[in-house]
Amino acid sequence: MAVSRRMMLAGSMGAGAAVLARSASAAVAQPGQVERWGVLELAFDGPRTGNPFDDVALSVRFSSDGRTIRVPGFYDGDGVYRVRFSPPETGRWQWTSESSAATMSGKSGSFECTAPSAGNHGPVRVAAGYHFAYADGTPFRQIGTTCYSWALQSEAKCAQTLATLKTAPFNKMRMLVFPNVESVATNPFVRTGPGPRDWDPARIDPAYFRRFEDRIRKLGDLGIEADVILFHPYDEKRGYSDMARADDERYLRYIIARFGAYRNLWWSMANEYDDVKSKTMADWDHLLQMLQAEDPHDRLRSIHQITTYYDNRKPWITHSSIQNGAAVLDDVRAQLHRSFGLKPVVFDEVCYEGNSKLRWGNLTGEQMVERFWWGLMGGTYVGHSETIDPERNADHSWLGQGGRLAGTSPPRLAFLRRIMEEGPAPGIEPIQTWWNYSIAGKEFEYYLHYFGSEQPTQWPVVLPGRKGQPMNAYRLDIIDTWNMTISPVDGLFRMQRHGDYDFHDPARPTVTLPGKPWLAVRLVKV
Amino acid sequence: MAVSRRMMLAGSMGAGAAVLARSASAAVAQPGQVERWGVLELAFDGPRTGNPFDDVALSVRFSSDGRTIRVPGFYDGDGVYRVRFSPPETGRWQWTSESSAATMSGKSGSFECTAPSAGNHGPVRVAAGYHFAYADGTPFRQIGTTCYSWALQSEAKCAQTLATLKTAPFNKMRMLVFPNVESVATNPFVRTGPGPRDWDPARIDPAYFRRFEDRIRKLGDLGIEADVILFHPYDEKRGYSDMARADDERYLRYIIARFGAYRNLWWSMANEYDDVKSKTMADWDHLLQMLQAEDPHDRLRSIHQITTYYDNRKPWITHSSIQNGAAVLDDVRAQLHRSFGLKPVVFDEVCYEGNSKLRWGNLTGEQMVERFWWGLMGGTYVGHSETIDPERNADHSWLGQGGRLAGTSPPRLAFLRRIMEEGPAPGIEPIQTWWNYSIAGKEFEYYLHYFGSEQPTQWPVVLPGRKGQPMNAYRLDIIDTWNMTISPVDGLFRMQRHGDYDFHDPARPTVTLPGKPWLAVRLVKV
Structure with a gap:
C-alpha cells in the first residue's frame, strides 16, 4: 500500500500548541518546535487493510540529552497513524520511528522543545x-x-x-x-x-x-x-x-x-x-x-x-x-x-x-x-x-x-x-490528629480549625507546641465558610507555653465567635 | 559424643497436658498420647561442643492421615535438644527425626492424639x-x-x-x-x-x-x-x-x-x-x-x-x-x-x-x-x-x-x-457506617448503639432496613456501661417501614434515656 508523509499536527493544548514548521529538507514533515509539556504529534499514512489495531505496531523513540522515551502510536482511521509525545524537558529532541509496517519504520526527525508559555505549568x-x-x-x-x-x-x-x-x-x-x-x-x-x-x-x-x-x-x-x-x-x-x-x-x-x-x-x-x-x-x-x-x-x-x-x-x-x-x-x-x-x-x-x-x-x-x-x-x-x-x-x-x-x-x-x-504550599497538613486538636496547616506558621455544624461562641486558642519549639505570634481570622466572609480579629495572639504540650496567649486565651454554623478560624504567623 | 534418649515431656497447658507413658518396646521414650492442641515434646541428647545454635540442625516430621508437618527443634542447654508439636487433629501420629547430628537423626515413634479436655478450645x-x-x-x-x-x-x-x-x-x-x-x-x-x-x-x-x-x-x-x-x-x-x-x-x-x-x-x-x-x-x-x-x-x-x-x-x-x-x-x-x-x-x-x-x-x-x-x-x-x-x-x-x-x-x-x-458470634459488625447510624451488631437480629460522653434523654429507635427485609420486633435494654447496669425497657419495638431506608415502630418512635454519660442501648430480636 502507498505510504505518504502527512503534515504533523501539534496538540491544541491552549497556549501549549506547537508552532508548526514544514522542514524543506526532510522526507518527513515535522514541527520545528513544541513547547515543554505541549503535544508533539507525528502522523503517518499506513496500512488500511486487515485490522490496524491488531496487525500494525508503531512507536517512536524520542531522545534528548541522553534520555530516550519510547512512545506508542495509534490508528486514527483512514489509513492514518499518529504518535503523540509531550516532551518533559526543553532542548533538542531527535526521533526515530519503528513499525511492523516497513513504510512507517525508520523515519526520523528532530524538533526543538521550547520553554512553556504562560499558563502552562506542566502535568x-x-x-x-x-x-x-x-x-x-x-x-x-x-x-x-x-x-x-x-x-x-x-x-x-x-x-x-x-x-x-x-x-x-x-x-x-x-x-x-x-x-x-x-x-x-x-x-x-x-x-x-x-x-x-x-x-x-x-x-x-x-x-x-x-x-x-x-x-x-x-x-x-x-x-x-x-x-x-x-x-x-x-x-x-x-x-x-x-x-x-x-x-x-x-x-x-x-x-x-x-x-x-x-x-x-x-x-x-x-x-x-x-x-x-x-x-x-x-x-x-x-x-x-x-x-x-x-x-x-x-x-x-x-x-x-x-x-x-x-x-x-x-x-x-x-x-x-x-x-x-x-x-x-x-x-x-x-x-x-x-x-x-x-x-x-x-x-x-x-x-x-x-x-x-x-x-x-x-x-x-x-x-x-x-x-x-x-x-x-x-x-x-x-x-x-x-x-x-x-x-x-x-x-x-x-x-x-x-x-x-x-x-x-x-x-x-x-x-x-x-x-x-x-495557605501553605503544596497543601494543608493535619496536625497531631492523635490528640484531637482538630487543627491543620503548617506547624508554627499557619493553622486552620473548622467547626462544621457546631455554633461556637468562643474557642480556646491553644496550639500544640513543646519546649524549644517556636511560639510565635499570630493574627487570627474568623472565616464564615458559608457566607464567604473573612473577619480579622484585632491584635495578635502572642504564644507562651501552656503545660507540657501546648502554647497559648495568657492575655487572651480564647477568641469570641459569632455562634453560627460553618465557621472556621485561621491563624497566620506574623 | 553420646546420644541418649530422654523422657519426653508434654507441655503443661493446664488441662491440655498430655498423659505421659513410657513405651517399653521403642528405642525412644515417648508419650502414648497427647490431647489435640496440647504440646507433645520430644527431647534428645545431642552435641554439646561447637555452637549448638548454629552447628546443629534438628527437626521432626509428624504425620497423620496423609498430612505431614515438619517441626523444627531447639537447643535447651546441657546437651539437650527438644522438639515441640501441637497436633491439630486427633488420631494416630507417626514421627521421624532428621538432624545434622547423626545420633539424633532417623529416630521415630508414634502417639495418639486424643480429644481435647474441657476448657481446651484450641488456638x-x-x-x-x-x-x-x-x-x-x-x-x-x-x-x-x-x-x-x-x-x-x-x-x-x-x-x-x-x-x-x-x-x-x-x-x-x-x-x-x-x-x-x-x-x-x-x-x-x-x-x-x-x-x-x-x-x-x-x-x-x-x-x-x-x-x-x-x-x-x-x-x-x-x-x-x-x-x-x-x-x-x-x-x-x-x-x-x-x-x-x-x-x-x-x-x-x-x-x-x-x-x-x-x-x-x-x-x-x-x-x-x-x-x-x-x-x-x-x-x-x-x-x-x-x-x-x-x-x-x-x-x-x-x-x-x-x-x-x-x-x-x-x-x-x-x-x-x-x-x-x-x-x-x-x-x-x-x-x-x-x-x-x-x-x-x-x-x-x-x-x-x-x-x-x-x-x-x-x-x-x-x-x-x-x-x-x-x-x-x-x-x-x-x-x-x-x-x-x-x-x-x-x-x-x-x-x-x-x-x-x-x-x-x-x-x-x-x-x-x-x-x-x-452478643452475636463471632463478633459485632458495624452496620451501614456510611449513613451515620452509629449502630453495630447483626442485621435484623441484634443492635447496639453507644452514646459515649453524650447525656441523651431520648433516642429515636430507627434501624436501617429496606422493603423486603425482615422488620421484626425487638426488646430494648438501656445499658449503663460505667455503672454496669442493664435496664430492660418494657414492651417491644415492632418495626414498620419508615421511608425508603429505615424501620421504626410508629407507636413508639423513641426511647427515653436517663441523661447520663456512657450509655448504650441494645435491641434483641424476639
Missing part, C-alpha cells in the same frame, strides 16, 4: 507525599467535580458544560470513556448489528475517541484536569466493561497512545471497580500494572471503589481515589486514609448536592461544602457533583450529563479554593 | 473475616492488656501479676521478649563482659527462654493469649533489637521452635517497629515472611507501629495491630481500619488509664472504657493498660512490670466482655 504530579503540584512546582489544590458522561453529549450540551466550568471553581473533572446515562456518542467500537451487544471490540472507532479527546483538550484550555475513567459497572446492556482480557488490553493501549500526551490527563482505571462483576482483583492489578508499564507519560493513576478499598499502597497507584460519604465528616477519618495509602487522598465521591430520592444524591449545599472542609482538615481532597434533576434520578443532572449547575455549593467551593491558595 | 484463628475464634469454633472476644516486661520480673512479682489476671477481664496479654524497664531477667544471650553490649547473639541463653515460656504457659492456664512481642525500640542500651540479619534469624528460629507449640501464643513481630532505627521495612517484611514460612503451627502474626501504619494487607499478616489513641473515639474511624486491612483489627495501644505526666498515660477510667466501646461499635477490638505509678513515669506500673491493678476500668471491661459474650 500534575504528587508533591510532598500527600499533595499535588504541577511539574513547574505550582501547587495544585484539587477541587474536583464529576460529570460522568458529559463528553458524550451533544455539541450544544458539551459547550454548555464548558461554559459552566469556565466560571466554576473546579480544577478536576471525573469523566467516563464509556457512557453510563443517555448520550449522543455511545459507540467506542464499530457496530456489527442492531443489538446493544452488537459491536466488535477489535474494531475501535477512532471518531468516538477523537470526539472524546476534543473534550479533554477543552478542559485543558480551562485549566481543568481530566480524570478519565476507563471502566465502570453501569453498562450491563452494552457490556463495554465486560470485555475479555485481550480486548481490554487493546483498548487500554489505544487510550494510552491516544490520550496520554495531554498534560491535563489523569487515569482512573475504574469507577466502582468492585461492582464490575466480570473482573477480578487480579484483572485490575494487571491492567494497572500494564498502564504503569506502557504509559510513557507516566500520568497519575488511581482506581475508585464502591465497597472494598483497593490497596492503594500498590506501587502502580499514585494516589488514593476513595468513595466514602462518612469519612469526610471528620478530619481524623479523612486523615486515616493517608496513613493507610501513604499517598495523596482524593475523596472522589462523598454523596452529591441534589434532590434525588436516593440518599447518595440529596445533600444540601451546606453538607456538600462541609465535606470539603473536613477533607481539607484531614490533609486530603474532595470531589463535588450535583444531582439536581427534575426526574430525581440523577441521570440528566450535572452528575450524569453536565450542563448547568443549580446548586448552592459551587460559590462556597470557590471561596474554599481561595482559602487553600492563600 | 485462636481469624473468623468471619474480622473476628477471632478458637479452633473449636468458640468465639474469642478480645479484651487485651499490656504488661511489657511482666514476665521478666521476680518470681513474686510474676505471681502477683498472675493472681491479678486471675480475676481480671483480660484474655490477651501483650508482652516483650526483651526487657524495656527494670527487670530481673535481662540476658537472653550469654554475656561476654560487664558492659550492656557485652553479649553474644550467637549464644542464646536457654534459661532466659525457659523462664519466659513458663509465663506463657501460666497465662494459658488462665485462658489468656500470650501476644509475644519479638522486637522493640526501647533498648538502645543493650541493643537486642539491633542485631544483624543472621542474628535476628537465629533468634527468630529459636523462638518459633521453642514457643510456637503453645496454643495460646500470638506473634507480634515488634512494638513500634518504625522506631527501631536499625531495621528497614524490608527487614520487617523479611522477618515476617520467615515467621510465616517457618512456624509450623501458623500462629497469628501482627506488627505494631508508632507512626507509619504497616501494610496489613501483606499476606503474612493475620490481623492489624494498631496504635492509635484517636481512632477509637469514633466508630467509623475504627471501622475504617477494617476497610484498610481487610482483616481483624486490634487497637493494641490507645493510651492508658493512669496518672502519668505523659499524655499517653493519663486517661481516666471512663476514657479507657469509652475506647473499648467505640472500638466494639466499629467491629474492632481494643487493648487496655494502666500507668498508675508513684513515680508517674509508667516504668513500674502495670504497663511496665505488671503487679497489681489500681484503675477503675477493669470491672467495666469485665462488664463489656459479658455484653460481648451475650
